[in-house]
Amino acid sequence: MYSDKVIDHFTNPRNVGVIVDADGVGEKVSSSCGDRMKVFLKVVDGVIEDLKFQTYGCGAAIASSSMMSELVIGKTLDEALALTNDAVAEALDGLPDPKLHCSNLAADALHDAIKNYQGEGA
Amino acid sequence: MYSDKVIDHFTNPRNVGVIVDADGVGEKVSSSCGDRMKVFLKVVDGVIEDLKFQTYGCGAAIASSSMMSELVIGKTLDEALALTNDAVAEALDGLPDPKLHCSNLAADALHDAIKNYQGEGA
């Protein structure tokens, strides 16, 4: 059902946790399945230096969160804002159709965190 | 599906044929399946001395005809008139439900032949 990459990221999720003094905090709750993701950012010179997440959800949601974190750490905020949910799913070698919506959490929560950071920094 | 007796009488039907100078001839056609039986009698002193039959029909119809012939040869006309379709089926160790009506031909055609004989003799 799941690709090897999904299984890998689900089994050993990267960057799980909280950043107590985060520069930005974002959150997304799925209206369809109740899955929930929180993203904590550390931003230095417009670059995401660190990112931690917490996820309540299925295997696809957890793997998407983990993959998202790998994709954006070290990237600029603009690059991170350009990350789409589809790109996360693609980086995982795809998700089963009924699970595609679970990958939506990851980019959305990330963007929410960036907005939170920018809103505060503005 | 069929008892051994049915198979035996079907495979080696007794008394098939015609009696050219029969004392009585009877016939019965099934309205439900088109099966048809003809009975030829030789009667001596009120006793069926010989009986031949011709049957167009399924295995059950043929076996019933044959069994009927065995049951009544040597019997008095009264005894033969008392023979029922059920008795024929029973003597064959029974017939499958949907084939029970096929045994109806035999006693009916016999009774028709006896009536034909009695009508002529009266």
Next chain:
Amino acid sequence: MKRIYMDNNATTAVRPAVLEAMLPFYQEQFGNPSSIHWAGQAVSGAVDTARAQVAALMNCQPEEIIFTSCGSEGNALAIKGSAEFLRAKGNHIITTAVEHPAVLDSCKYLEKQGFEVTVLAVDGEGMIDLAELEAAICERTVLISAMWGNNETGTLFPVAEIGAIARKHKVRFHTDAVQAVGRVPVDVRAAGVDLLTISGHKFGAPKGVGALYVRKGMGLTQLFHGGHQERNRRAGTHNVPGIVGLGVACELAVADLAVQEGRIRALRDRLEQGILSRIPEVQVNGHRQQRLPNTLNISFAYIEGEAILLFLDMKGVAASSGSACMSDSFGQSHVIGAMGVDAMMANSNIRFGLGLDNTEEDVDFVLEILPEIIQKLRDMSPFYSERAAS
């Protein structure tokens, strides 16, 4: 006693490669393909493979296949499911007088629900008239159901022409290909078919599994509700071993069409010619040219069919009179009746359905014993002696 099976239109033995493919799915890979764990995932791939194999046989997309439990289910789902789904559009259905009871009785059921059914007549060879079909189509017509190959006579309908007419008038077209598949090429695209029924046990897959092709975009009201299986079109845990077997049988069937057209047709023709030359007053029922290569339906004057079958059976030869489903019901075949065959000939029709296991020796054995059987029964028949006397 050697046993010769010539009733392959009733059912077939499961082919060795089919059974072999099925066996791992009873005890080792026994999971429910809807389950996400190892036991489920191990088998869901097998169901996908089988779906692709079935689709390849009939030239459609895998998603267009619904697995069913038998031909009767496929026909009921196609006909009732279409009629109910299209009810708002119209209430008229066209079918033919020689369809399998699964089709005819589904239509009768719909008549009670307010549908109007036109039953097309057939000629003496069991063929419909395409002009009559087209003339029967009206504004309210939502479905044409006409079989690919007839189960009693083997007559093949001109499916592609029916499909063209259906398409022209934008009417949905279902065909019961239960007897055709595996015996003649069946291509749903080329034939312009919207729904097509097959049943595994007629071509070397096991009993208890079949499939319905449903062209993309054709909505259907379900027969079984609940489970999301088969894209919500047919609930129920997948019959995994049966489905796997059906897939393999479809793959083999593609490869074996040449055998059907070649060796099996030759055996059937040998049997037909042999009977015609050895036994007087017989009549072949069905279309002379457009016929399944394995099927011979033949009537013997003056005698009754079941009696012939019993004698054949005692010699080890399994054949049938009309369809197997008829064998313990009364009355003559509605197919032979619709062809206008007279009652006595209709009552004596025997169907030989040849299969992959039959040999020339089998045919010759039947040709050797049959004249004697027929004569013995004719000698018992009042009709025969009356005719001889006249």
Next chain:
Amino acid sequence: MKRIYMDNNATTAVRPAVLEAMLPFYQEQFGNPSSIHWAGQAVSGAVDTARAQVAALMNCQPEEIIFTSCGSEGNALAIKGSAEFLRAKGNHIITTAVEHPAVLDSCKYLEKQGFEVTVLAVDGEGMIDLAELEAAICERTVLISAMWGNNETGTLFPVAEIGAIARKHKVRFHTDAVQAVGRVPVDVRAAGVDLLTISGHKFGAPKGVGALYVRKGMGLTQLFHGGHQERNRRAGTHNVPGIVGLGVACELAVADLAVQEGRIRALRDRLEQGILSRIPEVQVNGHRQQRLPNTLNISFAYIEGEAILLFLDMKGVAASSGSACMSDSFGQSHVIGAMGVDAMMANSNIRFGLGLDNTEEDVDFVLEILPEIIQKLRDMSPFYSERAAS
């Protein structure tokens, strides 16, 4: 890796004696039981034997058994077939909120056809209120459909009491016993049931076969039309190997009820107690006393069920969240939802369905790995850290 299968409510492996009994019917005794020749007669006796075995299991007459292809078919035939048949008498049906989708969606279909459906609520343990049931019955009520054992929680309905109420009001009573049969005694006479559904693959028979008990005198409108099979109540060539397997599985099930009540219940209780004592903030879903002996449905606060299943799966343990049919659809279980379980607990429910093959070692292995899995997921969950913080 050792594989531990604890999803026997989704499906079971075919039992060795069942498969052994089936095997001769694929290639040697492959005939159509409706055929009169040797090939057909050889198998029609086998179908009769199986029918008697199924009847014996549930204490009914063999003629009261209709062979089907699955539980979904049985439920659809019982519910739609009864409703349509009794339409003139009334248009009201009573069912419960925790039925299998095959029942609920059959009722929804009937709603579209003009039937009115009362769906009885359940309490926190998944139990209906008999007074509410009786109060729901009205003049137009033609059918009550209430399951024997729930597939997600194992909760057992008081079937005999429901039967008594149905009888008192002369309403037909159908029960879906797909999960109950083979696990608890199922006696249709004692329970006063009119229709009862079983599915082979839930108790050691193969997928693709089931049965519906139909009490003598209960008319049904068919789902499949045509063939005279099953006394004209279900057309379609018999799935002979499947039917033979179902018969043997029924015979074994009678003998094994003591194992279910004894060894399997003990294993289930060991698992339940073990989890409760090792992991905080868990909750057992379902009735404490009236429950299938093999079933444990349990929720773990703060985390989601599929993630738990995946980690179990990676350790070789197959379990399920809710019914297998749900596993690739969204949303929480309608059963757990109807019990009023809060959303987060509902999303984390795991069903362990124990079976004949499970051992004490299997249970202990699960008890060993589960706490770690739960903790790992909780450590990822925002809900858990928020709760810890508060």
